[in-house]
Amino acid sequence: MEPTPITRAALHMLKREHDAVAREQAVAVATRTIYNRVIEAAKTGLKTQYVYEVSTYLQPSVADIVYGLNDLFPDSPVTVKFLSRGIDGHMYDVQAEYDSYGIRLQGSNFQKAYITVDWSWS
Numbered sequence: 876m877e878p879t880p881i882t883r884a885a886l887h888m889l890k891r892e893h894d895a896v897a898r899e900q901a902v903a904v905a906t907r908t909i910y911n912r913v914i915e916a917a918k919t920g921l922k923t924q925y926v927y928e929v930s931t932y933l934q935p936s937v938a939d940i941v942y943g944l945n946d947l948f949p950d951s952p953v954t955v956k957f958l959s960r961g962i963d964g965h966m967y968d969v970q971a972e973y974d975s976y977g978i979r980l981q982g983s984n985f986q987k988a989y990i991t992v993d994w995s996w997s
Contacts, residue, residue, distance in 0.1 A: 902936050906943040913992045923995035929988040937988050944992060951994040959986040
């Protein structure tokens with residue numbers, strides 16, 4: 876391949892385009908992984924829900940993953956919970972309302988996102 880001139884702006888776009896493609900691929904892989912695990916859990920297990928711990932890398936893309944899962948499981952609720960570790964070591968729902976004096980959370984460093992697919996009849 877013969878080298879061709881490229882502008883500074885075009886060089887900056889290369890990085891953005893590369894990052895966008897990598898993000899889309901990561902979302903597709905995570906969505907496929909969760910889908911396969913839900914199918915396997917439904918076939919072999921007694922539980923009617925599957926919980927997936929979202930990696931720190933994928934947390935900014937959690938909405939896109941949930942969107943894809945909603946298409947794949949149209950009548951099963953797909954939810955996201957953000958849990959944070961309390962000073963007692965237990966995990967608490969960050970979005971729930973707690974007495975500010977009752978539970979002290981360790982901070983966002985210990986916060987994790989969990990996606991749940993629920994196919995129960997209730």
